[in-house]
Amino acid sequence: MLKKMNDSGKVDASSHEEEAESLALVPETSEGPQELQEVEDTGRYELSAEFGSTLRLPEGVDVDPGDIDIEFSDEKMIINMGPQHPSTHGVLRLMMELDGEVILRTKPVVGYLHTGMEKTAEGLTFLQGPTNVTRMDYLSPFHNELVFSMATEQLLGLELPDRASWIRTLMCELNRCTSHLMWMATNGMDLGSSSMMIYGFREREMILAFFEKVTGLRMNHNYIRPGGVAADLPDGWEDDVLAILETIPGRLDEYDELLTGQPIFRERVDNVGIITAEQAIALSATGPILRSTGFAWDLRRDMPYLNYDQVEFDVIVGSIGDCFDRYSVRLNEIRESLRIIAQVVEKMPAGDYKIQDKKVTPPPRVRIDESMEALIHHFKIYTEGFKVPEGEVYVAVESPRGEIGCYMVSDGSAKPYRMHIRGPSFVNLQTLPTMLRGGIIADAVAAISSVDPVMGEVDR
Amino acid sequence: MNTSEVLHVERSNYLATVTELKNQGYEMCVDVAGVDYLTHPGRELPEGVVPGRYEVVVNLLSLGNRSRVRIRVQVPEDDPTIETLFFLYPGSEAMEREVYDLVGIRFQNHPDLTRILMPEGWEGHPLRKDYSMGAVPIQFKSVNGAG
Numbered sequence: 001m002l003k004k005m006n007d008s009g010k011v012d013a014s015s016h017e018e019e020a021e022s023l024a025l026v027p028e029t030s031e032g033p034q035e036l037q038e039v040e041d042t043g044r045y046e047l048s049a050e051f052g053s054t055l056r057l058p059e060g061v062d063v064d065p066g067d068i069d070i071e072f073s074d075e076k077m078i079i080n081m082g083p084q085h086p087s088t089h090g091v092l093r094l095m096m097e098l099d100g101e102v103i104l105r106t107k108p109v110v111g112y113l114h115t116g117m118e119k120t121a122e123g124l125t126f127l128q129g130p131t132n133v134t135r136m137d138y139l140s141p142f143h144n145e146l147v148f149s150m151a152t153e154q155l156l157g158l159e160l161p162d163r164a165s166w167i168r169t170l171m172c173e174l175n176r177c178t179s180h181l182m183w184m185a186t187n188g189m190d191l192g193s194s195s196m197m198i199y200g201f202r203e204r205e206m207i208l209a210f211f212e213k214v215t216g217l218r219m220n221h222n223y224i225r226p227g228g229v230a231a232d233l234p235d236g237w238e239d240d241v242l243a244i245l246e247t248i249p250g251r252l253d254e255y256d257e258l259l260t261g262q263p264i265f266r267e268r269v270d271n272v273g274i275i276t277a278e279q280a281i282a283l284s285a286t287g288p289i290l291r292s293t294g295f296a297w298d299l300r301r302d303m304p305y306l307n308y309d310q311v312e313f314d315v316i317v318g319s320i321g322d323c324f325d326r327y328s329v330r331l332n333e334i335r336e337s338l339r340i341i342a343q344v345v346e347k348m349p350a351g352d353y354k355i356q357d358k359k360v361t362p363p364p365r366v367r368i369d370e371s372m373e374a375l376i377h378h379f380k381i382y383t384e385g386f387k388v389p390e391g392e393v394y395v396a397v398e399s400p401r402g403e404i405g406c407y408m409v410s411d412g413s414a415k416p417y418r419m420h421i422r423g424p425s426f427v428n429l430q431t432l433p434t435m436l437r438g439g440i441i442a443d444a445v446a447a448i449s450s451v452d453p454v455m456g457e458v459d460r
Numbered sequence: 461m462n463t464s465e466v467l468h469v470e471r472s473n474y475l476a477t478v479t480e481l482k483n484q485g486y487e488m489c490v491d492v493a494g495v496d497y498l499t500h501p502g503r504e505l506p507e508g509v510v511p512g513r514y515e516v517v518v519n520l521l522s523l524g525n526r527s528r529v530r531i532r533v534q535v536p537e538d539d540p541t542i543e544t545l546f547f548l549y550p551g552s553e554a555m556e557r558e559v560y561d562l563v564g565i566r567f568q569n570h571p572d573l574t575r576i577l578m579p580e581g582w583e584g585h586p587l588r589k590d591y592s593m594g595a596v597p598i599q600f601k602s603v604n605g606a607g
Contacts (some may be wrong), residue, residue: 111577116560123593280524281487284551293522302526390504394464394491394519394530407493407517409518411500418587422491422519428556459577 027174035079036078036095036107056440076104081444083112088197089186089448090455094432101440102380106433121419125385126152129416131222133406136421138219139182139458142168142175143399144457145224148419151395152226155388156360163351164228168305170241170344172397173221173337174211177248178204178328179400180337183452184255187327190449191268196258203251210240227361241345245338252334258331261330269323273447276321285431287402287424288333289451292318292325299398311343323450330452333400360386385414401425401452421460425453464519466526468509474533475543478518482548486520490551493517494563498589506530513537514565518545518552535565538582544570562587 082093091112097105121132131147134141146168153160183445185200208218213234215221223230257263275285277293290297298315300308316332318325354361362381363374390412396405402424428451435447467475495515497503507510512534520529535542544567545552556567559578564585567573577581584591 111575111579114577118584119593141599282550284488284490284549284555286490292586297523302523303528322501392517394517394528396490405488405491407519409495409500411503417500418493418495420491420493420495422493426554426558427551430551 035109036097036105053184056297061454067248077221083109089453091457092448092453092455094444094448096436096441096444098441103436103439103444106436108429108432109457110429110458113265113455115458115460118419118421121416123415125414126226126388126416127381127385129419130225131220133419133421134220134222135327135456136423136460137399137404137425138399139179139403139454140175140401141220142171142224143397143404144421145222145237146172146306147395147399147404147406147421148408149224149226150389150397151406154393154395155391155408155410156226157389158227158355158357158360160228161355162349164355165306166344166348167233167353168224169308169311170233170305170348171211171214171229171340173340173344174207174241174244176337176400177302177334177341178211180334181207181402183330187449187452188259190445191265193259193265197253199251199255199258203248206247207244210237210244213237213240225354227357228352230271230354232353238345240359241341244310245342245345249335252331255331260331266324268443268446269327269450271320272323272439272443273450274320274322275431275435277435279430282320283431283434284400284427287398287400287428288326288329289321289402289428289431291316292329293317299396299403303396305397307347308340310347311340313337313340323446325365326452330400364403387412387414388416393403396422401426401454401457402428421457423457423460425451425455426458428460429453429458461564465532466530466532468506469531469533471533471542473540474531475512475545475548478520478531478545478548481520481529483530484522485524486522488523489518489545489552489555490519490521490528491517491519492552492559493519494559494565494587496563496588510534514540514563516542516559516565540564541566543568546570561585564588 014353075098076097078097080093080095083091093109093112095107095109096103117132117136121129124132129148129152130145133144136144181200181204185204187198188194188196188200209220211220214237215230216225272356275289275293277290279294280290280293280295286297294317296315296317299305300313301315308333313336314380316336318329358377362378363371367374368378388410390410392407392409394405394407396403403422404424405422407418407420407422409418432447435451436444439447467477471577491518495517496513496515497511497515501511503511514535514537516533516535517535518531520531522528542565544556546569548554553570553572554576556570557573559565559577560570560573561566561575562585574580578586
């Protein structure tokens with residue numbers, strides 16, 4: 001297949017003319033199947049590349065094709081897991097080559113939830129953009145909105161008011177808690193602890209209630225917008241946050257009792273799905289997966305944005321990069337997030353919650369009733385949007401799953417010329433073949449769960 | 461904060477430059493993105509860079525130095541191919557497949573250049589600017605007899 005690719009690369013110039021004629025529609029695509037192929041159907045050269053691609057092992061690139069034994073064994077079979085499997089967290093499909101019970105090669109097949117959100121973004125103004133991106137990673141909507149807004153602001157050259165920045169910090173950290181709690185819940189469910197499932201959702205719901213109070217919605221808030229946030233925090237928000245801060249730590253200790261010390265749980269996660277720091281870095285994995293290997297990398301600390309340089313927190317790292325490390329990294333990150341939230345409550349300054357720049361900020365609701373100019377302004381900003389200067393920018397923030405990045409190109413109009421989201425789950429998912437290799441199929445569910453993929457963001 | 465150096469690299473120098481950057485300590489290939497500049501040809505580029513229709517944008521991250529570098533490579537319309545980074549950064553494999561799938565840039569020597577988000581056998585590359593969004597006519601007025 002590799003050879004074919006080169007050939008088609010050479011003849012591409014002639015085939016391109018036909019392509020242009022039919023408006024970039026090629027009559028037939030010949031790139032081959034996305035699924036994992038039988039080892040017997042795969043040539044030696046291709047397999048050596050596959051050690052890198054399908055297995056995606058960093059050392060695979062040095063494999064000499066002659067060294068690969070293609071064993072013709074009756075024991076081997078390729079099975080398909082998903083996309084409807086309940087433990088695949090949505091519509092993830094894994095093709096696995098098994099030798100008896102042992103997993104040899106794995107290939108994640110994604111795209112079942114692809115809705116063309118990057119294309120959609122090109123048709124929406126910068127003001128409408130957050131509504132779109134917030135639906136990508138539906139478990140951490142604030143981080144999606146944040147990265148989109150920060151990219152827009154960087155193109156506009158805006159400086160945020162202090163309070164807006166602190167409100168964003170608060171909401172993002174609460175969101176990290178909900179996302180990790182949700183993960184604790186589903187991970188518990190995957191490993192057979194259905195009580196953990198209920199507990200995780202219960203705690204998450206408590207924070208979601210606060211989100212609803214602030215933004216009006218439990219999920220997909222469209223709260224963080226270019227120029228600040230949509231609305232100020234409601235009166236009495238401190239009490240709600242303090243109630244969260246009082247309740248959750250005790251509950252986390254309960255989780256410790258329920259899971260951390262429990263032999264049945266430990267049996268399922270200890271030494272399962274191991275990945276080393278070198279492998280994680282080579283495979284571009286970020287977030288809890290990278291940290292679980294013992295490599296301390298957290299954009300909040302290492303490339304601070306918002307107000308993270310003004311709060312104290314620790315970066316949690318694991319030791320050997322197995323499922324248990326990823327569990328404990330996430331559990332303790334909730335504690336660190338709560339620590340940050342407590343500091344944010346203390347430090348929250350008074351002031352504007354959005355920038356007072358008429359170009360990007362709609363007028364306040366009350367002004368519309370009394371001023372014709374405000375009404376016109378409001379109408380124009382919502383129908384036409386605001387123009388963003390030409391340029392391109394890449395902004396990255398630390399989402400609960402790792403580095404979420406936004407590469408934005410503006411051509412000077414009110415809509416992004418190109419908006420690309422670097423999805424952490426999409427990249428982290430590619431570590432699965434490495435994690436699963438040599439393990440048994442019963443451990444696959446634990447490893448998939450420990451990656452914490454959100455398919456909405458993998459497929460976008 | 462999120463500042464990063466931008467390098468404009470010739471397509472012929474692309475692999476050599478990235479290799480050198482990797483040796484300089486950029487251990488991680490964070491992102492590979494493709495842009496189709498069909499309807500925005502007059503973008504600002506430094507002198508000497510010949511604009512192509514496509515651009516491949518690669519983000520490298522140095523974990524040790526805490527710095528980023530962004531590489532922009534012009535890819536001409538009549539030959540949308542570029543070398544793969546797979547042998548330097550195995551993690552770029554899926555991202556390059558995504559760029560191939562959505563923008564239609566072929567990565568030479570890529571081990572498994574198949575579509576990743578779109579179904580097999582899909583025609584065209586959706587993020588190209590000449591790829592029609594398509595529209596479905598919707599009747600907004602009420603149907604006779606109802607409502």
